[in-house]
Amino acid sequence: MDTSAFADGAAYVKGRFVPIAEASIPVTDWGFTRSDAVYDVVHVFRGGFFRLDDHLDRFMHSMQARRLRPPEDRAAIEAVLHRCVALAGLDDAYVAMVASRGRPRVAGSRRPEDCENHLIAYAIPWIDVIPKPVQERGAHLWIGSTPRVPDASVDPTVKNYQWSDLTSGLLEAHDNGFDTAVLCDAEGFVTEGPGFNIFVVKDGRVLTPDRGSLHGITRKSVLELCEQMGIPAAVAPLRREVLEDADEVFAATTAGGVMPASRVGRRILGNDRPGPVSLALKEAYWRRHAEGWHRTPVRPLEA
Amino acid sequence: MDTSAFADGAAYVKGRFVPIAEASIPVTDWGFTRSDAVYDVVHVFRGGFFRLDDHLDRFMHSMQARRLRPPEDRAAIEAVLHRCVALAGLDDAYVAMVASRGRPRVAGSRRPEDCENHLIAYAIPWIDVIPKPVQERGAHLWIGSTPRVPDASVDPTVKNYQWSDLTSGLLEAHDNGFDTAVLCDAEGFVTEGPGFNIFVVKDGRVLTPDRGSLHGITRKSVLELCEQMGIPAAVAPLRREVLEDADEVFAATTAGGVMPASRVGRRILGNDRPGPVSLALKEAYWRRHAEGWHRTPVRPLEA
Secondary structure (H helix, E strand, O other): OOOOHHOOOEEHHHHHHHHHOOOOOEEEOOOHHHHOOOEEEEEEEEEEOOOOHHHHHHHHHHHOHHHHHHHOOHHHHHHHHHHHHHHHHHOOOEEEEEOOOOOOOOOOOEEEEEEEEEEEEEEEOOOOOOOOOOOHEEEEEOOOOOOOOOOOOOOOOOOOOOOHHHHHHHHHHHHHOOOEOOOOOOOOOOEOOOOOEEEEOOOOOEEEEEOOOOOOOHHHHHHHHHHHHOOEEEOOOOEEEEEEEEOEEEEEEEEEEEEEEEEEEEEEEOOOOHHHHHHHHHHHHHHHHHHOOOOEEEOOOOO | OOOOOOOOOOEOOOEEEEEEHHHHHOOOHHHHOOOOOEEEEEEEEEEEEOOOOHHHHHHHHHHHHHOHHHHHHHHHHHHHHHHHHHHHHHEEEEEEEEEEEEOOOOOOOOOOOOOOOOEEEEEOOOOOOOOHHHHHOOOEEEEEOOOOOOOOOOOOOOOOOHHHHHHHHHHHHHHHHHHHHHHHEOOOOEEEEEOOOEEEOOOOEEEOOOOOOOOOOHHHHHHHHOOOOOOOOOEEOOOOHHHHHOEEEEEEOOOEEEEEEEEEOOOOOOOOOHHEEEEHHHHHHHHHHHOOOOEEOOOOOOO
């Protein structure tokens, strides 16, 4: 099979596999016009998905929470992801799955229940949320002045595209010469950043917020690594002052793994370099990948 | 010119006019993957735009607030809207304009500043937010249990697609056999519904919320009509109890005009029929349309 058309990425839209450049949705799809969609992103490292089942579990949970029911069941979704990666011929990939509300089956209806939900998926070359050179020196994190949308209004554990508060933080970070942002909620508790969970290290303990945040799969991996490495760790309420007073800070995300910070706001952490606990977790995270931790080999096209 | 291909609607995407069925955006456009877009909707009634300048003012404001800068200036956007309507050959139309973040010019960038913003526009046949028969009997409004996203997190005067809280209210309304929903904020103040502003009539006064709401153009029209008709009216904080205890309630939106309600939650208003003030405002709203109020004739294709 000639897969050269898929070299920049492969997508699945309306039941067909297409080159990424041809993958689109109608401008009238409610996934766009109401941001009525959920998604997930799993990565492929050296030919294997990382924690694919965890990502599929979360994606199924997100779809159920928003009552999105594309025609493909879980096994079919999994097969689509494998095929996207195989068509694109990527050893390392960023693999997205999206369920969109679609458009009403009945013309003129304004009822979500009347819409034809559909699945989109695509595999494209790896994207780091924070560029590698920035990860090396340690990210400079800005604490955004826009409060994170409350959990009661939009459930952050249902992975969604409603990034306006996060984008506001990101723009403000860039205005101030920082790499990216972390948002607090209106009560002053730390939540997350645009595309990542946040962790602090204080007096040898690792902490990550209990609210306003996605239940990140990388977050889960970090907590598992902490346990394996004998580092005390907890999911807990985390006030802004704790973030500002941390010994170390790092971000965690599928698209980048463990990404140490070296500055938080005007505060310089440690030696203005990534801290030792962050680096140890980062090293372990990638070493375990190489050892095949939670790995599902990508099925070749012939299969 | 043969415009038959545009009979279902005409769109403008990436500088080209296309039939609505062909109007799409890439699945990797940040307008979709981060809901990083603003929009506006103006209507055409019997061949004329209603308050086109007000809609363009608001759209320019929304774009500026989110730093979205498509290549088309205001005059070019206006010309695109005229041409979409003329191509579709519609006397009555729903006309949308959208500014989307687009995709990074630099592959792999995660910076909004690096993206190529773009304009989308389309004219399609009229859609009422609340179907006409429901408007006749009076809409049944459910007061949603999901709190509206706070203004500090996402500015509701910047017209956006982040409808998750509104969609939650809508699904809950339908579950309970109601037509649509109104949301309150976490402090118990009334905000708006999915696609409309809300008004109450109490002791001869007309009130609409001062927070959590779009500055609706139809809302503005209603306030002008109240002044012309000698009805006291105000934009004010509006507690949930005031909505539940109102003499009359109506919704106001571009896609439907003034739409009276006859039930709010379990409460039946008046005679379970639209109230007299609501009906007088509705009648005046459409009569003034027929008289050419705030009308901009759609430019024919030859122009």
